[in-house]
Amino acid sequence: MDLYTEGDPIADTKAPDGPIETRWERRRFEAKLVNPANRRKLTVIVVGTGLAGGSAAATLAEQGYHVRSYCYQDSPRRAHSIAAQGGINAAKNYRNDGDSVHRLFYDTVKGGDFRSRESNVHRLAEVSVNIIDQCVAQGVPFAREYGGLLDTRSFGGAQVQRTFYARGQTGQQLLLGAYQALERQIGLGNVEMNARHEMLELVVVDGRARGIVVRDLVTGEITTELADAVVLASGGYGNVFYLSTNAKGCNVTASWRAHRKGAYFANPCYTQIHPTCIPVSGDHQSKLTLMSESLRNDGRVWVPKAKGDNRNPRDIPEDERDYYLERIYPSFGNLVPRDIASRAAKNVCDEGRGVGPTGLGVYLDFADAIERLGRKAIEAKYGNLFEMYERITGEDPYEVPMRIYPAVHYTMGGLWVDYDLQSTIPGLFVIGEANFSDHGANRLGASALMQGLADGYFVLPNTLPNYLANAGSFGKIDASHPEVVAARVAVEERIQKLLSINGDRTVDSFHRELGQIMWEHCGMERSEAGLRKAIDEIRVLREQFWQRVRVPGDGEGLNQSLEKAGRVADFFELAELMCIDALHREESCGGHFRAEHQTPDGEAQRDDDRFAYAAAWEYTGDQPVLHKEDLKFEYVHPTQRSYK
Ligand SMILES: Cc1cc2nc3c(=O)[nH]c(=O)nc-3n(C[C@H](O)[C@H](O)[C@H](O)COP(=O)(O)OP(=O)(O)OC[C@H]3O[C@@H](n4cnc5c(N)ncnc54)[C@H](O)[C@@H]3O)c2cc1C
Secondary structure, eight states: OTTOEEOOOOOOTTOOOSSHHHHHHHHHHHSOOOOHHHHTTOEEEEEOOSHHHHHHHHHHHHHTOEEEEEOSSSSGGGSGGGGOOSOEEOOOOTTOSSOOHHHHHHHHHHHTTSOSOHHHHHHHHHHHHHHHHHHHHHTOOOOBOTTSSBOEEOOTTOSSOOEEOSTTOHHHHHHHHHHHHHHHHHHTTSEEEETTEEEEEEEEETTEEEEEEEEETTTOOEEEEEOSEEEEOOOOOGGGGSSSSSOTTOOSHHHHHHHHTTOOEEOTTOEEEEEEEOOOOOTTOSOOOBOOGGGGGTOEEEEESSTTOOSOGGGSOGGGEEOHHHHHOTTTGGGSOHHHHHHHHHHHHHTTOOOSTTSOOEEEEOHHHHHHHOHHHHHHHHHHHHHHHHHHHSOOTTTSOEEEEEEEEEEOOEEOOOTTSBOSSTTEEEOGGGBOOSOTTSOOTTOHHHHHHIIIIIIHHHHHHHHHHHSOOOOOOOTTSHHHHHHHHHHHHHHHHHHHHOOSBOHHHHHHHHHHHHHHHHSSSBOHHHHHHHHHHHHHHHHHHHHHBOOOSOSSSOOHHHHHHHHHHHHHHHHHHHHHHHHHOOSOBTTBOBTTSBOTTSOBOOOHHHHOEEEEEEOOSSSOEEEEEEOOOSSSOOOOOOOO
């Protein structure tokens, strides 16, 4: 293909071999430790205070390292993790319904459509049980059963009930736990908290990550912050699509700046489209709202059997309804994984059977559950979600079915990391949604919180010290070091450039147009022609951006247009790489569905012979270079996924 070149393969040299259930234990034992007396002399920067960054900063500080923590919100506890609703998976088997570490491992590898690493996923399943203990000890108010045990519910892609939850506010409660642990360390002086600071560049000295350049979002001051290692926990990049369920501030800048400095970006095209979001209602919208997957425990998804049937849903008799998930996938029914549920919704809408004013919607109906369990029980489980739905749509979901449609929700791609969570830049570690992680081509619901907290509380605190212990002496550097100066000057020049264009279009208008291109051609279904068109359109729009964008105000204080402009500029570059990645992957897998590659009944058709690898992209400033990391499956053998 003319858009990239292929380089040497890349290997995960840190991954241990041997029986899979012993690998993490062995890696931990082999890791070198840092003497407690030396830890306080070492400084670690952590960018991000969501579940991944908050838990990592608190744990590293608890171990004795000096931690400097950054986020762009006004408080660490406003990180986007707070929005997570439905729950967190763990192989506790409290239900005694056949769950185990091995089953969680198996479900997650299969759910990711065989595009993740077995070693990583097994570690994730092992650590899942520790996460619940840790959070309970912190006082996270998980829902409980009558007898006092923690309650669980079902999520897609699994036939056991392993999702722990706190009503529809699981992320918020977990984040309050991590935040308290972080605050304790801030109080003790072990963590220096820098809220309202945005990382705009990575500092690399002698090939190692040694710091970041940040802008104080209140005063506009640009400073360099130096350390012995840097951790990025800066979240996902779903907002490249403009409309998504992510918080408006979520962006790719921290990861993208690191990518430009040498960190490979893996599987950028793997995007999760969540099946149960409130449908788009018009051009005015700047954000979409998720209705948690947990609702599929009790809600039944259906559309009318006849095209264009726009009767009131309550007037449509049972035999004229198509409960299409239950019909097509009888064994998993409404609890098929997200990629499958999303595509099925798109298919019935494409057939002309969609509901609501735009025809891009399907029903999620609780009438049966309310009749069976009573309204009180449904209120107790999902009350806040029902209330949110009613406030947004003006319709009461206790009385009429919800209308839902898929929307961009999560990004499985991210910076490439090895088993130790280290990127291709020594000393730069990446955790949480920002790395390409453990989910392969599709994330099962309730696995992001598990991965973020596994990385932050348990994995990184074992692997980062090994780097520090082995790295040898860290030469003293200060703000006058030529690499540090160059990084700061690059940030200043870029800001000046954005402010000086003084054109005639707002940042938002560019972002919205970019999002439309991405949704149309790199969204739920992709094709070669569409992706090539998207790349051309992105290039034209990016050029216009640098000639016509208007950023009012100056850089001397709070300027949200300036913040957005920098983020959108990075989204343009990422968007092109996403399309190239999607184009080169001539197969369908998980959240990546290529129209040319499907089975006769419309399911994703993988090509394991040619594409069983993670695609790690190197930035060159010109054509990106592809490095393939082969994936080996010794325990869960790739098969055509079937949820029927
Ligand atoms: C609506 C919604 C509901 C969800 N529900 C669930 C669920 O029920 N279960 C589940 O498992 N997952 C869920 N997810 C996914 C999950 O919430 C996220 O994947 C996860 O919380 C990400 O955590 P994180 O710590 O990696 O990043 P985030 O929580 O996004 O935190 C990112 C942090 O990085 C900081 N940051 C970013 N860039 C910069 C920069 N340049 N400079 C300084 N700081 C920066 C931010 O300030 C923030 O502190 C949901 C997602 C959404 C959108």
